[in-house]
Amino acid sequence: MKKIYFSFTSYMKILTRNIWTYIFLIANLLYLLPVTLSFIPKNNAGGALAASAYFSVSGVLFFMVLGYFLSNTEDNNNCNELMATFNDAKASQSFSKIIVIFVTALSVSLLGFLIYFIEYLIYKVDMYFLAPTIKYILLYYFLPFTISGIIGIIIGNLIKSKLAYILLVLIWCFITSINTVIFQLITNFLLIDLKQLGVILNITVSEPHMHYNPLYGLPIEKRRFIFMGIYLFIVLFILTIQNLLQYEKRNKYLKIVIPLFLFIFTSLGWMYKHSSRIIYYDLTSDSIRHYDSGYPPYKQAINSNSYNKINISSYDINLDITKDLSASVTFDINFPNNNISQGSFTLYHNFNITQLNTSQGKDLSFKREGDIVTFYIPDNKEKNLTLNIEYSGFSSPIFYANSNGILLPSFFPWIPQENLFNAYNINNNSLNINYNPKPIHYSLKLNHPKSMYCNIPFIDKGKWEGLSNNGITVMAGDINTITSSNLVMVYPKVFQEQADSLPDYKPQLEKLFGDIIEDLALENKSAEIKNMYSIPIRSTMSNTTIIKNGNEIYIDSNNGFINKTKQVPPRVFLIPLTTALCSEEETLTSQNNLLYSSFLFSYEYWYLYKSNEKKLEYSMFMNMLNASKAMSEDKNNKDDISKRDYEFYSCLNDFFSKHITNEKFMKNFFRDYYKYLSTNPNLTINEVKDFIKSKDR
Structure with missing residues (x-):
């Protein structure tokens, strides 16, 4: 123990007398302070953590050089000569180097945490974020720094020349987020996708925004910690083997170390494979198209008239949510027509149905087409039945349910729905809204470790029950729920500032909704808003930051119209609002993208x-x-689509130039235009141009 202590203090003196140590610490402060101060005063602690994650990339290089420096300096060589006089000197020396790396990484991490903690106190940030901050710094500061420092020691033991610095830089490029570019280039050159290998090698944050979501906070889950543990264990094993090979009794210890390594490595690998996964949440604009592009049924619209519809009057829902969603749902149905031998409902296709039977326990055969499930009861004589269904799975790229958080809105078919539709339209990268404005009784049982919200009445711990005209919405995560002026608002804790402005938008939104409903003569639509959810939904529909379902409205928590002035020009709301209302008509959303968007x-x-x-x-x-x-006028552009689009927009523009001043005429035109697009599937561009010209008389 004395030998280790002596070696440790010697290395610490070397470290504290080196100017580069202080340059790194000052650079740490100069980077972290402006980054955190640009987010934390706005009550966005998660944004500050995500933005500061890139610091770990430079920190990894510093600690690799530090590890090499500990093995190859003039002072260190003198220490080697002195330590050589002791028995087991090499082992003590190597162990003390690891302790130096550990202590230095811990010190830098504590400095980062101290900056956050002081700013949390100054700006009165909810101390709820203290625990996630500790985990975040541990995962993306301390562990990467420790691992990279040990790698530096290993390289220092192997190479004594200055060429080692080139090798360190190359290793740094491959074990940090910089490898994203490298593996993309390799993939493009070899035509083999090696990007997943880059993810495995990376010990820093490859995409910081993917590790912070405003709804459920920081998805720091067991799997990432186990992965970092495997990485740390591997470099420690390599360093141990290096030291044992220099030891006289190495064969004796190798017989112990290698089996022990294999056992621990296998155990960690098994834990990694079976650990709960991170919530996959794709914020890119094409997330729907990317996720379900290989699902053929999504390439065509559903013809609901070809199915035997059912009516659903009540649900009894039991959810078990750990690493994904497992559901047991009992629902009462009736057949509205004389065909009672089969029926159809909607359930998102990524849920795996394990059981479907009647309340008497009779198993039912069924088939799936897209998101439509058709079940068969050949000998049925009852128009009213109770069905039981069990299913599990990972919901979608946008909506999810596991122990980190829940986002299951009413308009998404995460439980059986009587409306028949595909959840997504990949042609227009859009979401088909499930709108069913009728009172249905819901009972929900669910326990979750995070703050929860459900839009039906709370009964007791883990239980909600009551009627709803807007379906059932379940959310959990780092959320707050408040009621103000008969308006229920659910929003992420980090968006408190924007949440304070939400009630001021209610009259603006209701007026615009009312105008759109009147202008387009939309039936069974209401402008009233009772529940307002602030969630990240921008990627759910093109050009959309708002979704409306009955008297509930979902507003993108990253939207551009949440501001301190509270008065926003109508143009900011219009496209999202119109899309939110019109997207309930699947025939319209399934039209050619040019026709729908124009x-x-x-x-x-x-x-x-x-x-x-x-x-x-x-x-x-x-x-x-x-x-x-x-x-279309660009001579280098040989794309006929641009010319086609310009001709169509020119046709509309010519029409407007003649009639836009006649408000009554234009209102009738848009009513007919909407009806034409929403009742005639698979229209061609020429057919719509002819329709517009027919009105120009």
Whole structure:
């Protein structure tokens, strides 16, 4: 023990007398302070952590050089000569180097934590974020720094020349997020996807924003810790073997160390494989298309008339949520027509159905087409039945349910739905909204470690029950729920500042909803808002930051219209609002993307005109018209699609130039336009152009 202590103090003196140690610590402060101060005063602790994650990339290089420095300096060589006079000197020396790396990594991590803690106190951040901050710093500061320091020691033991620094830089490129670029280039060159190998080698955060989500906070889960443990254990094993090979009695110890390594490595590998996964949540604009592009049934619209629909009057839902969702649902149905031998309902296709039977225990055969499930009861004589279904799985790229958090909105078919539709439309990268405005009785049983919200009445711990006209929504994570002026608001804790502004938008949104419903003569639609959810939904629909289902509204928590002025130009809301209302018609959303988007953009343009909005040039319609014109006139562009788009937008623009001042005429036109697109599937562009021209008389 004395030998280890003596060696440790010697190395610490070497370290504290080196100017590069202080340069690194000062650089740490200069980086962390502005990054954290740009987020924490806005009550966005998670954003500060995510932004500071890149610091670990530079820290890994510093600690690799530090490890090499401990093995190869003039002072260290003198220490080697002195330690050589002791028995077991090499082992004590190597162990003390590891302790130096450990203590230094811990010191840098504590400095980072101290910065966060002081700023949390100054800006009165909810101390709820203290525990996630500790875990985050441990996972993305302390462990990577320790691992990279040991790698530096290993290289120092192997190579004594300055060429070692080149090797350290190469290793640094492959074990940090920089390897994303390297493996992408290798993949492009070899035509073999090696990006997953880059993920395995990376000990830092490859995409910091993927490790922080405003709804459920920081998904620091067991799997990542086990992975880092495996990484740390491997480098320690290599260093141990290096030391044993220099020891006279190495064969004796190798017989112990190697089996022990294999046992621990196998155990950690098994734990990694069976550990709960991270919540996969894709924030990219094409997430729907990427996730379900290989699912053929999503490439065509559902013809609901070809199925035997059922009515559902009540649900009894039991959820078990650990690493994904497991559900047992009992629901009462009736057949609205004389065909009682079969029926169909909607359930997202990624849920694996393990059982479907009647309340009497009779198993039912069924088949799945897209998100439609059709069941068969050949000898059925009852129009009213109770069915039981059990299923499990990982929900989707947008919606999820596991121990880290839950986002299961009412408009997504995470339980059987009587409306028949596909959840996603990959052609338009859009979400088909399940809108079913009728009272249905729900009973939900669920226990979850995070804060929970459900839009039906709370009965007791883990139980909710009551009627709802808007389906059932379940959320859990780092969320707050408040009621203000008969408005229930659910929002992420980190968006308290934006949440304070939410009630001020209610009258603006209700007015715009009312205008859209009136202009397009939308049936069974209400402008009233009772529940408002602030969640990350931007990727659920193109150009959309709002989804409306009955009197519930879902607003993207990352949207651009949440601000301190509280008064926002209508153009910011219009496309999201129109999309939210019109997306309930699957025939419309399944039209050619040009037809669907141009309808939304053209309505926005007319609404802004009749509202005396001055900045019409910023409307999406004018942007698309000008962009398609520029691309069609580009001599280097041989794409006929640009020319097609420009001709279509020009057709609409010519129509507007003649009639836009006639408000009554334009209102009737948009009502007919909406009806035409939502009742005639698979229209061609020429057919719609002919329709527009038919109105120009």
